[in-house]
Amino acid sequence: MNVLDVNNISKQFGDFVAVENVSFSIDEGVVFGLIGPNGAGKTTTIRMIMNIIIPDTGTVSVLGDHDMRTAIDRIGYLPEERGMYRKMKVKDLLRFLAELKSMSRRDAAVAIDYWLERVSLKEWQNKKIEELSKGMQQKIQFIGTVLHNPKLLILDEPFGGLDPVNQNLIKDILMELKKDGMTIIFSTHVMESAEKLCEEIFMINKSRKVFYGKLADIKNEYGKRNILIEYDGDDAFLNSPEILTKDNYGNMAEIQLKKEGDSQKVLRQALSGATIRKFEIKEPSLHDIFINTVGQEARKEAGNER
């Protein structure tokens, strides 16, 4: 069953088109990256998933449920713009957030205890939010989104404002939650962190899809695939049909594979005649892919205008 189905949604504010014909679906237990530069339409898309904004066209169904009123209690959402009631005590605030997710008092108490312990903020439970450091506030905010053990967790720029130690803590917690079967949508403009965490990617730019699919497929599809090889002996493998171009320096070569070229075939051919000291497949980063794809589009647009 798909945890989330987003079906051709669009949203326009006045003359400004914020999201145009976006579709994707997410399987259970997947870490899904919604990536794109600032202002691309990520937050509007998430708000439509959360039913905070109603799409002009298209539908969203969460956990197979078209009625968002019931589905919403099974989602956890950490918005990018986030803050808390500064005068409230930590425990009261978490209890309030739990009540908003229809948790019973007893379940809430157990979950609050567990999570405060997990992020080592137990001693702070009776302090007011304004007495906490910024990092502590971020952690409280984070556990507020997972208290009710949601099926789907949506995190909009979760690492913004966190120090490396706490970033690691949150990342570890996310991996645990994923192992327990939680589906996680991870929205960010920092492509490096998306690349590390996500199995599937939806990249959005200027309110439209740029590409969407499994991370590995995207890299195959869009990446120029380069191999760096250091060898002693026969260089006949450099004539392999898998190879598009090559730069041979005698005992080191840089190879660019054809689109369907198989790096492993090249390696086997090389091993049959030479000693291999180093074999490195240089994968393109998401960032490179994005720049290439968006750059091409931009060039095309410029060409059309001319």
Add this chain to the structure above:
Amino acid sequence: MSGKIVAVIKREFLSRAKTKGFIIGTFMFPLVLVLIFSGIFIFGELFKPSTKVYGIIDQTGRLYSEFTDIQSDTLKSGEPKYRFFQVSAEPAGLEAAMNDLKQKAMSEEIHGYMVIPEDVVESRVVYYSARNVSDFEEQESFERSFSWIVTNMRLADEGLPVERIRSAMARGRVSLKSRQVTEEGEVEKSGGASFALSYILTYVIILMIMIYGMIAMRSVIEEKSQRITETIVSSIKPFELMIGKIIGICGLGLTQMFVFGGFLLLIIGYAGPIFARLGVNVPEVATFISTIHFTPTVFMFMILFFLLGFVLYSSIFAAIGAIVNTEDEGQQMQGPLMILIWLGFFIMMAVSKNPETPQAFWVSLFPLYTPIVMFSRIVVSDPILPSGAVLSLFTTVATIVVLIWAVAKIYRVGILMYGKKPSFREALKWLKYK
């Protein structure tokens, strides 16, 4: 009602009810009021008036004895209220006599002196000089006495026998006993007291509506400026959040109204007996309390109109909160609303003197002013219900329904709009958003 709205109501109510300011405001205020009133009576006892001494230069030679006869009241202690002595202007002249009295007043031997000029019947002026001239009641009393004497003298000059003038004058004073016509018969009620009560109670309603309306606005602005809103509306619909907020804050206002109103009813009902049991006999207090026409019916309408007025205005305040980004912007935008409310207060003052004119009827049906003006009409007309009272409840509720619908739309868009404050026209466009 969904549990989520209850959670919001609880939070809005408890997070404020627990603050020192609210507790002091609610329970200390009536106590402070009691302390002030007791203080006035205690100090009244402490600073008991003593006999005042006046010198009188009577150049006519005809008024002195009659005036001192009339002003022969005694104090509670049994001492005479005034002691007068006559000073003759003869040997050294008026100037010297006055100077002598001035000296005595300065040395606190006497309180002051009066000069009755020879032509007092024509000029109708008596000169009064004293160390302080703040006791206006005393001066009015002196004035009445002199007027009475001079009128007598004039009538006597016309040739009427003194005895007949005396008896006619003594029986000539008329007092107006005001009563209000009602279904159950006539009720004694004074115009001044019912006007004052309507003035005070309406003032309380307006104040409470403004204070709690602004709290509602600040609550929205806090969520917006602290970026709390999005977290909350990912669990609850903006409309439910708004309703929960209004109900929770309304609960605070109601709590205070019940404490104040209950306290007032208690005083009216039991202050007399309590004072009596304590052995304190202060007729002024009893008289004062008996003029307060604060009945349970008036109390009920006070609660009702606070409720209607609060929901009406707080939804507008909430919309302002949703449109602006900071408290400063909110203060600016609430200005016109404040002026509108105060205008209602001035209209109310005019209306409570003439509650049954067509103008009063129509203005009290104008929904924004119903909670203010209709309420004041009810207070001055109690126990009769003024015309249009029941109708006004329906028109106000209908207005609230339409207003909440519109405000909810503005609220929903506004709470997630950061950045530049939209113009009024832009905010109206939000009504059309899906």
